[in-house]
Amino acid sequence: MKRVLGVWLVVFGVGFGCDDGAASSGGDGGDGDGQGGTVDTAADATPDEPGPALSAKVTLVALGDSLTEGIGDTEWTDAGVQRGYPDRLRAKLVARGADVQVTNLGKSGWTSSDMVKGVDWAEPKLPGQLGPAVAAVKAAVAGGRKAVAAVWIGSNDLFGLYGWCHAPDNAACEADNIAEFKTNLTDSVAALKAAGATVVIALLDDQSKRPVVADPAFDDILPGLDAAAAKLMTAQVGRYNAFLATLAASEGARTVDFFSAGIFDSLPLLDADGIHPNAAGYDRITTLWESAVDQALGP
Numbered sequence: 001m002k003r004v005l006g007v008w009l010v011v012f013g014v015g016f017g018c019d020d021g022a023a024s025s026g027g028d029g030g031d032g033d034g035q036g037g038t039v040d041t042a043a044d045a046t047p048d049e050p051g052p053a054l055s056a057k058v059t060l061v062a063l064g065d066s067l068t069e070g071i072g073d074t075e076w077t078d079a080g081v082q083r084g085y086p087d088r089l090r091a092k093l094v095a096r097g098a099d100v101q102v103t104n105l106g107k108s109g110w111t112s113s114d115m116v117k118g119v120d121w122a123e124p125k126l127p128g129q130l131g132p133a134v135a136a137v138k139a140a141v142a143g144g145r146k147a148v149a150a151v152w153i154g155s156n157d158l159f160g161l162y163g164w165c166h167a168p169d170n171a172a173c174e175a176d177n178i179a180e181f182k183t184n185l186t187d188s189v190a191a192l193k194a195a196g197a198t199v200v201i202a203l204l205d206d207q208s209k210r211p212v213v214a215d216p217a218f219d220d221i222l223p224g225l226d227a228a229a230a231k232l233m234t235a236q237v238g239r240y241n242a243f244l245a246t247l248a249a250s251e252g253a254r255t256v257d258f259f260s261a262g263i264f265d266s267l268p269l270l271d272a273d274g275i276h277p278n279a280a281g282y283d284r285i286t287t288l289w290e291s292a293v294d295q296a297l298g299p
Helices: 084-095 112-117 130-142 155-164 170-195 227-251 279-297
Strands: 002-004 007-009 057-064 099-104 146-152 198-203 254-257
Touching (some): 057 084, 057 130, 057 279, 084 099, 084 279, 099 130, 112 155, 112 170, 130 146, 130 170, 146 170, 146 279, 155 170, 155 227, 170 198, 170 227, 198 227, 198 279, 227 254
Parallel strands (some): 057 099, 057 146, 146 198, 198 254
16 A cells, blocks of 8 residues: 555555545435435535534544545644644634544544554554544543544545446445445444444545546546446445434434535645645535534533
């Protein structure tokens, strides 16, 4: 594996993998009844408009891939890491009066399996995010704080799938892929909830509409993904989102709807790689997360 412009290229003959959010809406043969669940859409939200005052003590634990880590952002924290949405969200909640602590566990290039189990392709090998997340939630609850776990994962599951699986094996590969994704997310949400967190889950954008896939000018970044594979990816993301919405509804979790947000197909909101958000994109993303976290915190 090697990383180029924030993209993890995975070589399986001709293949590739990406480290950020992919998606689609409902069906196309999906395992559910569309997105369903408690989908929070904030397309009309304005990033500069402050929300109501808060007095809560909040610990935000963020799990995910490059979109959680903050790849593409040009703003940095005092600790020297990209702000992404977690630090922006912290700042917005603090400005409204909340006492906020953030643990950002996001790792560029990670899949849902990596999030749960860790990775053995890195040197040194890295543990998963779920164990530290559960520990952080338990510590927050023990300290009298409200714990919110934000989960945004799935892009690399999808790009990895279509990097190595080709016709006539697509249906079998897709079935195995979503079964593994379901197990990973079900186990993660259950563990976070049992530890005492209120969970917020991201529904994924349709990555086939991102410039890196849809615009021929970016063909040199992700070679090998043709129109047929992009169409299959759109349908698979629909299955992901249908499952995520159902999982959220069954577990009392909130959702953030990136499928309907119009962020990842907008060049002015993206980094030069055509994949990751830029600072303006992360501002928009933070607004969506803030709305969902407000609802998760309750009155």
